[in-house]
Amino acid sequence: MAGVDPLRVVVIVASTRNGRFGPTVAGWFVGRVERRGDMVVDVVDLAETRLPDTLADQDEAAPPAVRALGPRLAAADAFVVVTPEYNQSFPAPLKTAIDWFYEEWKAKPVTFVAYGRESGGLQAVAQLRQVFVEVHAVPIRNCVSLPCYWEWFAADGSWPRPGAGFQAEVKTTLDQLAWWALALREARARRPYVT
DSSP: OTOOOOEEEEEEEOOOOOTTTTHHHHHHEEEHHHHHSEEEEEEEEEHHOOOOSOOOOTTTTTHHHHHHHHHHHHHSSEEEEEEEEETTTOOOOHHHHHHHGGGGGGEEEEEEEEEEEETTHHHHHHHHHHHHTTTTTTTSSEEEEEEEEEGGGGGTTTSSTTTTHHHHHHHHHHHHHHHHHHHHHHHHHSSOOOO
């Protein structure tokens, strides 16, 4: 992609619970993204954003935490949501984060890096696809699924252990995300998206 500005990818760490594994997964995934020359990453950790649980009414001013996060999401060409699966769904703070914003998601691709038990977080992903379509984002076909993620620790405690795999899945997902991000960025530049 010579002569093309790098794609701005916001990676959202969805889990906020104590002892969470999300930052480990996000760090691993961001490392893979940074090996590419066509993307720059902004990591948004929902545990650090401190978005309020209660949404404001339409005529109320947005709280400071919302005003701080909005420009980062608006600047994105694409989103990657790193999410666990809790009780066959995704964490409540992620739904709150999605609901605080609207324009920021429109006509931009989103994919997922999900982790969990045997399902690898895919039940959470299925629900997130529906939610993101409603805010006019474009969930792409591929994602990264990490079933029984605790089995992939190395003897020294690092994660994932060498030979754990997932590399082809990451590459395909990022290639598709890049295609959609560039296509939609060009489309938004030519003609405003209409809802």
